[in-house]
Amino acid sequence: MSDWENNVRKAVPYIPGEQPKSTGVIKLNTNENPYPPSPAATAALEAFNTDEMRLYPAPDASQLVDAIAETYGVKSSQVFVGVGSDDVIAMAFMTFFNSDRPVLFPDITYSFYDVWADIYRIPYEQIPLTEDFRIRPEDYIRPNGGIIFPNPNAPTGVLESVETIKKIVESNPSSVVIIDEAYIDFGGTSVLPLTEKYDNLLVVQTFSKSRSMAGMRIGYAIGSEKLIKYMNDVKFSVNSYTMNRVTIACGAAAVRDRTCLEQTCAKIITTREAAKKELAQRGFTFPDSMSNFIFARPRNIPAKTVFEKLRLRNIFVRHWDKPVIGDYLRITIGTDEEMQALYRALDEILQEG
Numbered sequence: 001m002s003d004w005e006n007n008v009r010k011a012v013p014y015i016p017g018e019q020p021k022s023t024g025v026i027k028l029n030t031n032e033n034p035y036p037p038s039p040a041a042t043a044a045l046e047a048f049n050t051d052e053m054r055l056y057p058a059p060d061a062s063q064l065v066d067a068i069a070e071t072y073g074v075k076s077s078q079v080f081v082g083v084g085s086d087d088v089i090a091m092a093f094m095t096f097f098n099s100d101r102p103v104l105f106p107d108i109t110y111s112f113y114d115v116w117a118d119i120y121r122i123p124y125e126q127i128p129l130t131e132d133f134r135i136r137p138e139d140y141i142r143p144n145g146g147i148i149f150p151n152p153n154a155p156t157g158v159l160e161s162v163e164t165i166k167k168i169v170e171s172n173p174s175s176v177v178i179i180d181e182a183y184i185d186f187g188g189t190s191v192l193p194l195t196e197k198y199d200n201l202l203v204v205q206t207f208s209k210s211r212s213m214a215g216m217r218i219g220y221a222i223g224s225e226k227l228i229k230y231m232n233d234v235k236f237s238v239n240s241y242t243m244n245r246v247t248i249a250c251g252a253a254a255v256r257d258r259t260c261l262e263q264t265c266a267k268i269i270t271t272r273e274a275a276k277k278e279l280a281q282r283g284f285t286f287p288d289s290m291s292n293f294i295f296a297r298p299r300n301i302p303a304k305t306v307f308e309k310l311r312l313r314n315i316f317v318r319h320w321d322k323p324v325i326g327d328y329l330r331i332t333i334g335t336d337e338e339m340q341a342l343y344r345a346l347d348e349i350l351q352e353g
């Protein structure tokens, strides 16, 4: 090892789901939306004047921030935007989690949280979920330096009630509580209204899932003006121009299209409910999902084998080679046609044994 390597910030990076280069793949591995984004986004893209590329974007991305604020009935000073919710959450970790006490999150959850905690040298404690993958609010009533979890949780898809979250927020006035609502539009109830009452609650959402815009990278946080001001101070101390002009224009147009959002989510929910029946018929067990994926455990055959055999058939799902979750596959809800192809492939694989 060279001497200078002693001074390198060493990291074990997050591993995103595979993005296959080949076409003709059925991609059910990264919780993308199989339907197109709002036509308003397409129109905004077509109207985009490339001469604008010469110019820096607005550092406060106000066009996008205002559109989000208007959509959710909050002030623009209560909205923070970033390059996907990954960027937003990373900023939130840097801004709010600076205590010697551990940040708390579930042991089975979004696998980026411990990566951010490690890179920012934040102590953390992973709280075991119950046997049926639920969060016990009592477990989050102990000294801590902050709390974060997704609702619905990932990769389980399990939704916690507004009451559960309210109890956790109410019991932790000395910490910032971040609820990562990446999948909330697929049937859950957002805790956004609670941000009016609790100035330590930050709600994070994304355009990547319900708004079919993962490729544009737009995430946002809504919270008290105080929280958002602190986040912006940190953001403007790292990189002022995170949101590019095309993204700002397309995002601002898309977020106002509630009809597209609702129709797309309704289709995915219908397909998901049908998928629950199809998978159960094939012996899979799973916690009840309120997201755009199902965390399913095959019977009598290792999840890894199913994963590999699906992959050979050009159907990509997600599998983690880790204890407990290694018994499961996370299957993103695709179109009805894609799901039919999945069921046919599963029938073949299960027959082969």
Ligand code: PMP
Binding pocket: 083, 084, 085, 086, 087, 110, 150, 154, 180, 182, 205, 206, 207, 208, 214, 218, 219
């Ligand atoms: N939170 C959770 C729980 C997720 O599953 C994801 C998607 N990987 C994200 C946040 C980040 O999504 P994005 O950066 O695309 O908004």
